[in-house]
Amino acid sequence: MRSDYSKSGQKDQRSGTAGVLRGIKARLDKNRLGELLVMGGALSQQELSYALAEQRATNTPLGRLLLQQQRIRRHDLYRALAQQWGMRVMMTAMTIAITITAFGIRPARAESIRDVPSQVSLVSVANAAFAPVGYYPALFGSEERKSGNLKPFTKWTSMFERFDASMTTQQGRNVIDDMKRDLNALQGQPLRVMAQKVDELYNRVAYIEDSKNWGKSDYWGTPVEFLTRGGDCEDYAITKYTALRALGVPEERLRIAIVHDIQKNVPHAILIVYADEGAMILDNQSKITKFADNVSNYRPIFSINRQGWWLHSKPKETILASAQ
Secondary structure, three states, rough: OHHHHHHHHHHHHHHHHHHHHHHHHHHHOOOOHHHHHHOOOOOHHHHHHHHHHHHHHHHHOOOHHHHOOOOHHHHHHHHHHHHHHHHHHHHHHHHHHHHHHHHHOOOOHHHHHHHHHHHOOOOOOOOOOOOOOOOOOOHHHHHEEEOEOOOHHHHHHHHHHHHHHHOHHHHHHHHHHHHHHHHHHHHOOOOOHHHHHHHHHHOOEEEEOOEEEEOOOOOOOOHHHHHHHEEEEHHHHHHHHHHHHHHHOOHEEEEEEEEEOOOOOEEEEEEEEOOOOEEEEEOOOOOOOHHHHHHOOOEEEEEEOOOOEEEOOOOOOOOOOOOO
């Protein structure tokens, strides 16, 4: 009887959890771009109905269509996109926590991602020149919580899979050989110098929106794809991350960070480099490589590397630390 009761309780718990997850999905569905614009007063329900009908007929992204028709301002679109992004990040975190707790699922660990950037390595013994990071600065003053579960971050994990596959093609090998030649002169330089030079080098690549480049609203390109056909903010960050890994910089000193650009009111991606002097920001929107302490227009949402991901939140108290 005790065993039957336990199984029944587990079934009830899983049934309840499934209901919660359905509720989360329903909330996400209600936070589609059009509904957010209507809720924010930028668009009427009737205008949305007309726009959706035309979208189905022309297969044009809704935001672009509304701007072309001058039904909304660009500022309103960016604000709605930022709200949508924030909701999706929050719901993803909730889904992870609920699923793991209720179902006892063992998360896909970070170690399961193959270290493809190490195949690009220019140094015989990676990481030997760098001391372990003792302390991490509070990124833009935020508090952070780490998780080793990378299963929900499919754009990140699938990028590594495609990158690994591209290394077996002639085109991929040619692009990586060119990359190595560009980076060769940076071997043995201090991390701060390496980061600045890598930032300058890859900021020269053409910026192309994902919708134009791939026909998708958000696509995380491999370095081979980025160096072949350009890309947007996260593609710059991924290629800079790969370049620094090729130069022997350890994983623990690098993170891709998704931030909210407070000035433009849009999500953005940057690379964080934990140098001995502090956290450096490698950003395709800036011609100068800055330290995080000197950047005030970004609010971090989450950061990620092969070792895990970190959820950033507003601090309850001031945290002072430095990378050593």
